[in-house]
Amino acid sequence: MSLKKASIIIIIILLIDQISKIYVKTHFVIGEDVTVFSWFKIAFVENDGMAWGTKLSDFFTFISDKSAKLILTLFRIFAVTGIGFWLVDVVKKKRSKTLIxxxxxxxxxxxxxILDSVFYGILFSDSHMEVATFLPEEGGYAGVFYGDVVDMLHFPIWSGQLPEWLPFxxxxxxxxxxxxFNxxxxxxxxxxxxxxxFNRKAFKEEETKTELPDLESHNNLV
Structure with missing residues (x-):
């Protein structure tokens, strides 16, 4: 797969992600939800931490919530930069399409x-008790690097009481x-x-290349 095709995939995902977030951000207040199907809802929440709202300050109590937010955003930028270099590298080395x-x-x-974390705080007003506006005159709800990630996909597939015979x-x-999530x-x-x-398929070409020296040595011996 070429870098151009990989870039098209990235752009498509980014567009779907950002359009859905901006729409929810500018049409819902936090906590509002709309039932699409019995097992699927559009439910607007904002996450200022990691997965399931976990924060670094929950583990390291000496870190303030604001500092934890900044550290998380900077880590995300560092991580995505590394992933970007990895992507360019595997494309140049013509690794498997699955891996790319x-x-x-x-x-x-x-x-x-990352776009949410870095820019949404300055681009939108607060979503509590009112629908947010884009580029509000009074300024956004937070500074650069302090925005919250917009989530909206909720799948309440089943709820009920567990059988009494189950332990604990x-x-x-x-x-x-x-x-x-989003x-x-x-x-x-x-x-x-x-x-x-698909681990073996994804890294197949790398395994093949590591085997080539052994094959060449064997041919020389013969």
Whole structure:
């Protein structure tokens, strides 16, 4: 796969991700949801931390929430830069299409969430109790690097009471699937899943190249 094709995939994912986020941000207030199907809702929430709203300050209590947010955003920028270099490298070395595709969608997802963290704070007004406006005259709800990631995809597939006979959790109310996420998260998860499930196929060409010296040595011996 060429870098041009990989770039097209990245742009498509970024467009879908950002359009969906901007639409929700400018049409919903935080906590508002719309039922599309019984098992799927558009539910607007904002995440100022990591997965499931976890923050660095939850683990390191000596770090303030603001500092934790900045560290997380800078780490995301560092990580996506590394993924970008990795993508260019595997394209130049003509690795498998599976590997290039997986890295491309991971890069697109990571970049999509970084755009929220870096720019949304200065581009939009606050979404609490009112619908946010784009480029408000009074300024955004946060500074550069302090924006929150917009999430909206919610799949409450099942909820109910667990059987009493189950150890530890029997009789408790359980719901699947509680997390709310976005298109960028889907891209990242899908890319990682491809690398795990199709690991041998993704890294096939790298394995082949490592075997070539052994084959050449064998031919010389013969």
């Amino acid at each position: 595709f997986a890295i491309a969608i991971i890069f697109a997802g990571a970049l999509g969430n 959790v029997g009789g408790k109310t359980f719901s699947f699937f509680d997390p709310v 298109v960028a998260d889907v891209a990242i998860s899908t890319g990682i899943g491809i690398l795990i499930v």
